[in-house]
Amino acid sequence: MNSIGEECTDLKKKYDDCFNTWFSERFLKGDQDDSVCAGIFKIYQECVKNAMKQQSIDFKEIDKDILGTENEYKTPPNANSS
Amino acid sequence: MTRYFENTSVFNFSWDQVARGYWRRYPNPQSTHVLSEDTWSRQVRDGCLYTKRLLTKTNRVPKWGERFFNSKSVKIIEESVVDPEKKILVTYTRNLGYTKVMSVVERVEYRSAGPGQTVAKRSAWIDSQVFGFSRAIRAFGIERFKKNCSQMASGFNHVLHSMYPRPASPASGMALSLKEMREAAAAATDRAKANVLSSVQRT
Numbered sequence: 431m432n433s434i435g436e437e438c439t440d441l442k443k444k445y446d447d448c449f450n451t452w453f454s455e456r457f458l459k460g461d462q463d464d465s466v467c468a469g470i471f472k473i474y475q476e477c478v479k480n481a482m483k484q485q486s487i488d489f490k491e492i493d494k495d496i497l498g499t500e501n502e503y504k505t506p507p508n509a510n511s512s
Numbered sequence: 513m514t515r516y517f518e519n520t521s522v523f524n525f526s527w528d529q530v531a532r533g534y535w536r537r538y539p540n541p542q543s544t545h546v547l548s549e550d551t552w553s554r555q556v557r558d559g560c561l562y563t564k565r566l567l568t569k570t571n572r573v574p575k576w577g578e579r580f581f582n583s584k585s586v587k588i589i590e591e592s593v594v595d596p597e598k599k600i601l602v603t604y605t606r607n608l609g610y611t612k613v614m615s616v617v618e619r620v621e622y623r624s625a626g627p628g629q630t631v632a633k634r635s636a637w638i639d640s641q642v643f644g645f646s647r648a649i650r651a652f653g654i655e656r657f658k659k660n661c662s663q664m665a666s667g668f669n670h671v672l673h674s675m676y677p678r679p680a681s682p683a684s685g686m687a688l689s690l691k692e693m694r695e696a697a698a699a700a701t702d703r704a705k706a707n708v709l710s711s712v713q714r715t
Contacts, residue, residue, distance in 0.1 A: 454532050457596060464555070497591040498593065505516070
C-alpha cells in the first residue's frame, strides 16, 4: 500500500513490516514493549508530516480523539438495520 | 437527522488471525479505491494498542453529486483499539473535510466467537446538511454503504485466506462439500424466490 507522500512509501513499508512482526510475535503474546519499531516510526512520521503539510491537511482535525470519548456516536435504542 | 445502519458478518478465522490481518487488509482485489494508508500515531496504554491512521480513497459519487463533492479523493481518519486480553478490536472511522456535505462515521467491533470464528458488528451513521439535498445525499450514502459492506468483507476474507491458507484434508473436504451442497441448494431456492418476486414487481 502507498503512503500519502510518494517519497515515504519505502519508509512506510519498512515500518509496517516491523510493526506487523511486533504485533504478531510480541503484542498478541502479552509483550507490551513497543520500543523495537520506535526508531523507524520516527523517521517515517517526519516524512508523512512533511508530505501532509505540502497538501495542506488539517493536523488539528486528525489529532482529535473520538473513539472512547463522549463524542463517539452511540447506537440508537431499538436499532434495526434499515 | 442522522441515518443509522448496522450489519454483522462472520469471519471463519480466529480473532488473533483477524487482528493480524486487519493491518494488512490493503491492498486487496476489492480495494482499488484505496489510494494511500498511513499510520499517524500509535501507542500502548493500559495493555491496549491505540492507533490512528489516515487513509485516502477515491471519491465515487454519481453525476448529480459532483456539484457538492468536487474533490477527486477523500481523506479518512481511522481510530482503533486492540484489547488482546479480552480479544476485542474496535475501529472507528470518519471522513476528514466535506462533513457538512456528507459525514460517514463507521464503527466496527471484532469479537472472538469461539475458536476459529470472529464476529464483526458494523454500525454506520450517515448525515448531510446540504439544504434541499440532505435526504437524497443521505439515501445515496446509505445505499453506497450497504453495497460496500459485502465488498469490505470479501476483500478482508481474501487477505485472510492468503495469509492463512487451508490445506484440504480428505475428511474435512467431505464434510465441507456436504455443507456446500446444502448451502448451494438454499441459495438456489432464494434466487428462485427473488426471481419470482422481481417478475411480480415488474408487472
